[in-house]
Amino acid sequence: DTGVSQDPRHKITKRGQNVTFRCDPISEHNRLYWYRQTLGQGPEFLTYFQNEAQLEKSRLLSDRFSAERPKGSFSTLEIQRTEQGDSAMYLCASSLRLSLAELNTGELFFGEGSRLTVL
Amino acid sequence: SQELEQSPQSLIVQEGKNLTINCTSSKTLYGLYWYKQKYGEGLIFLMMLQKGGEEKSHEKITAKLDEKKQQSSLHITASQPSHAGTYLCGADLNSGYSTLTFGKGTMLLVSP
Numbered sequence: 513d514t515g516v517s518q519d520p521r522h523k524i525t526k527r528g529q530n531v532t533f534r535c536d537p538i539s540e541h542n543r544l545y546w547y548r549q550t551l552g553q554g555p556e557f558l559t560y561f562q563n564e565a566q567l568e569k570s571r572l573l574s575d576r577f578s579a580e581r582p583k584g585s586f587s588t589l590e591i592q593r594t595e596q597g598d599s600a601m602y603l604c605a606s607s608l609r610l611s612l613a614e615l616n617t618g619e620l621f622f623g624e625g626s627r628l629t630v631l
Numbered sequence: 632s633q634e635l636e637q638s639p640q641s642l643i644v645q646e647g648k649n650l651t652i653n654c655t656s657s658k659t660l661y662g663l664y665w666y667k668q669k670y671g672e673g674l675i676f677l678m679m680l681q682k683g684g685e686e687k688s689h690e691k692i693t694a695k696l697d698e699k700k701q702q703s704s705l706h707i708t709a710s711q712p713s714h715a716g717t718y719l720c721g722a723d724l725n726s727g728y729s730t731l732t733f734g735k736g737t738m739l740l741v742s743p
Contacts, residue, residue: 516673545730554635554719554733555674568729603673616662616681616723617731622673 514538516623518604524629525594532590533626537606544587545620546579547603548572555603561587562609594630601625634658635722635734643740649708652737654720656701661723663703664731665694668717677705677718707739715741 517536525531537544542563547555558577559569563584573579576594581587591598605620636655644650654663662681666674678687683698691708707714717738721731 552735554721554735557730557732560730601671605674617664617729619664619676619679620674620721620731621676622666624673625671627671 516604516606516621518602518623518626520626521624522627522629524631526631527596528593530590530592531594531628532588533602533604533628535587535589535604535606535623537586537604538608538621539585541606541608541621542584543607543609544581545605545607546587546589547605549601549603549625550599558589558602591628594628596630599628599630601627633735634724634732635720637718637720637734637737639737640735641738641740643742644710646711646741646743647709649706650710650739651707652705652718652739654703654705654722654734656722656724658701658724660696660698660701660703663694663696663723664721665703665705666719666721666733668719668736670717674719710739710741712741712743715739 519534545560546558549555557570558573559579561581564581576592579589603625605622607618638653664679665677668674678694680696686695693706696703717736719736721733724732
């Protein structure tokens with residue numbers, strides 16, 4: 513399968529612990545996005561990368577959150593000192609955009625998500 | 632306030648019936664996308680609409696874009712149990728981020 517893969521699929525942790533999620537995008541895709549989704553809501557944008565550069569971060573991304581995409585391939589999302597409000601599904605998506613001049617986002621290919629439960 | 636409003640929030644239809652889901656934007660639309668999501672899973676892309684009046688179909692699902700009204704509709708003909716899930720509209724709103732803004736979704740149940 514050459515789709516977007518995320519790991520782990522489920523994570524249960526205690527408040528105050530750190531967690532890290534990994535996303536492997538579709539191999540030729542240069543853009544990678546992280547979204548957060550809570551029950552009954554649509555996905556909310558967190559951040560995105562063009563190759564290895566983190567180009568945008570949402571105000572939802574507090575200083576406890578950090579994302580990296582060191583070699584322009586896989587990405588990690590780390591949450592430090594987790595809080596119960598961090599419980600959510602964390603979705604990764606990737607896309608191929610040949611030019612920054614392309615105004616539309618284009619089709620995003622989503623992974624299955626990583627569900628985080630903070631006790 | 633929500634930039635993309637979807638209606639209805641949920642819908643139960645009998646198998647074989649037609650249904651329509653609406654998505655209305657409070658801002659200018661630069662692109663409108665429809666996705667489907669099954670509970671606990673990722674989003675599956677359905678269709679993308681870019682121009683006013685554009686209409687696309689895939690199997691029994693048709694989506695239309697009314698640019699002037701900043702609105703899109705998704706119509707399912709002769710619904711089947713396989714259509715059940717949550718339908719999400721996403722849009723390029725030029726709201727400061729180069730990514731999609733999503734509505735809250737419409738949950739569809741199809742009863743036999």
